[in-house]
Amino acid sequence: MNIPQMQPLMPATHLASRLAETTAISVSACYQCKKCSAGCPLTFAMDLLPDQVIRLALLGQMERLLGSRTIWVCASCVTCTTRCPNGIDIAGVMDWLKEEALKQKAAVDQPEVATAHRFFLESIRKAGGRLSEMALMQRFLIYKLRRQPNLKELLDNAKLGLALFKRRRLRLGRPPVIKGKGEIQSIFQRAGV
């Protein structure tokens, strides 16, 4: 009989303790009931289920987690956190891992998602506090087309833009500059973003 070789993982506690320190989330409370994964609407696009993320965090598998698809396709709907019987903020763990992946310059599995978030924030910073939807959409479209030219997508986007424009749902100019522009800049600086 062929018994498959199990690959033992060497548990390490550094990840769990850093998480507990920075976010007060205790992954060690998890008893693997998998309720988080049962209610998660994005599991179809994930490489690790939410309960596996928590388990791997407990086991200190930093690299595996930072390189995972799951942390980026998580839609932050917070169903998991809401339902966890042990009060674990699973969605908060996902956010922490995303921030950590960027800090550690890990290979990001979903660069589009990370870039979209970054452009969103840069758009607010540049415009001085409010978002310019139009500028954001344009900038992201250019980024996407550079990575992978796709005529159909370009046309679809143009069509949607035109439809919105016709219905006066696109503001073409810049958003108004607010008085607290300076405050916004220092908030961004303090956060190091």
Added chain:
Amino acid sequence: MEGTAADYAASIAGVSPLLDLELAELEDWSCCGASAAHSLSHRLSYELPARNLGLAKKAGLDVVVPCALCFNRLKAAEKEAEKETGQTPLDKKIWDLLDFLTQPSFLQTLAKKVRRPLKGLKAVGYYGCLASRPPAITDKLDYENPQNMEKLLTVLQAEPLDWSYKTDCCGAGLTLARPDLVDTLVRRLYDRALAAGAECFVVSCQMCQANLDMSQERISKQAGKKYYLPVFYFTELMGLAMGHTDTAKWLSRHLVDPRPLLQKRGLL
């Protein structure tokens, strides 16, 4: 509000005076950073909304927030400040607009002002995620099965239908980067709404509205069948029922034109 949700903004401004309510825009507000901020920087995701919290304190009024995400982030900043300082940063309440406008007093006024009962309009209420979740932040009690929208629709004499997807996610945070994932989530909502017998959605969040409304044509093409499910803001239906003269104008801005449905039901 100033851009893709111009229809929502106009309907809020149109409906409030009919309910003897005066809303003032929070002066000098800034963007809360939404999902982008909490995904990339925990600190930013508190400091951006905390600025708005400070402005609200100066204004000294209750804060009524029409966007689920802004509401969520503002509440999160409030909780964080409470944790840090041990005091509430705001002595007034932070409301999401739907909760605010469905307080008993407003519903009573509304009931008296219904001129055109929305008889025969079969609708599912779609609340989305972040106005409800997580309850530790939103302070909601009925976060798994909220009822406000249904109560409101009953007052407007429409037919609210029960379904299990009212707080499911539409994937708003991924709209830009992974529209394909959003399409999967949204198509699920269309199918479940149809299975419940609905002919339209009623929403209280501009991200939900955008995702359900703007992608309908694209999803129809992919699915090889024509979905027709208009997506109303609850404030638009209030306006319609109270006979606000601008209602048709607000509705003309939707991508899925609700007017044929309303005409069919004799409501327009």
